[in-house]
Amino acid sequence: xxxxxxxxxxxxxxxxxxxxxxxxxxxxxxxxxxxxxxxxxxxxxxxxxxxxxxxxxxxxxxxxxxxxxxxxxxxxxxxxxxxxxxxxxxxxxxxxxxxxxxxxxxxxxxxxxxxxxxxxxxxxxxxxxxxxxxxxxxxxxxxxxxxxxxxxxxxxxxxxxxxxxxxxxxxxxxxxxxxxxxxxxxxxxxxxxxxxxxxxxxxxxxxxxxxxxxxxxxxxxxxxxxxx
Numbered sequence: 001x002x003x004x005x006x007x008x009x010x011x012x013x014x015x016x017x018x019x020x021x022x023x024x025x026x027x028x029x030x031x032x033x034x035x036x037x038x039x040x041x042x043x044x045x046x047x048x049x050x051x052x053x054x055x056x057x058x059x060x061x062x063x064x065x066x067x068x069x070x071x072x073x074x075x076x077x078x079x080x081x082x083x084x085x086x087x088x089x090x091x092x093x094x095x096x097x098x099x100x101x102x103x104x105x106x107x108x109x110x111x112x113x114x115x116x117x118x119x120x121x122x123x124x125x126x127x128x129x130x131x132x133x134x135x136x137x138x139x140x141x142x143x144x145x146x147x148x149x150x151x152x153x154x155x156x157x158x159x160x161x162x163x164x165x166x167x168x169x170x171x172x173x174x175x176x177x178x179x180x181x182x183x184x185x186x187x188x189x190x191x192x193x194x195x196x197x198x199x200x201x202x203x204x205x206x207x208x209x210x211x212x213x214x215x216x217x218x219x220x221x222x223x224x225x226x227x228x
Contacts, residue, residue, distance in 0.1 A: 033103070033106055033107035033108075034107055034168065036103040037100070038164075040096065040103045041100060041163070041164075043096045043099070043100070044093065044096040044097055045121070047096050048093070048121065050083045050085075051081050051083060052082060053081075054079040054133065054136075055080050055082055056078065056079060057078045057079055072090075073126045074126070077133060077199075077202070077203070079129070079133075081129050090125065093122070097121065100117075100118070101118070104117075108170060109163060109170075110166065112181065113162055113163055113166050113181075114163070116159045116184055117162065117163040119188065120157075120158070120160065121156060123155060123188070123191060124152055124156040127148060127195065130148070130195065131145060131149060133202050133211065134198075134202065136211055137202065137207055140201060140207060141201060141202070144197075144198065147194070148191075148194045148195065148198055152191060152194075154187075155184075155187050155188060155191050158180075158187065159184065162180055162181075
């Protein structure tokens, strides 16, 4: 009888040990996946922070790259945002976002949440382009630029927060996500209108001419009447 009891305890102990080991292993894997997402998110943000200037686009004609129905500021003005090392900021951002998507999907983040997070970063980069163009023109946007940049940063932070909360608390935030996504759609619509209004001001003929005439200015600006 003691032999059977010993065997039972040994078997039970082995099963429990296997369960605990598996649990710890899966927890470790989840931590690694979450860490990878955090690292890629920081990499995406670093691209925007490293923008140093705008230069004339090297393409034969301005790119019509869009996000949804939105024509990017760089395409509208025929410019390229460059980083401190001279690399194309949008190209670097697309690469960073691509890696973020891979890491986040592997960690179980829904694609819809990722789309909003990526869109928030893209919007922020384009707001930075608008800021640099306005700086070249001596600040023609006035206080409206500060309002736009604030709104843009708040939206970017909101989409990043959505991603992080979903990453760390996927089940607890399941119902909250739906409500938050509806709110973010309204916020991005307002941000879109603000960006369009700012670009309309910057695209006025006198401003485009002034921008082209400045030292180091953009000399291949495309006017709105040119088909954009």
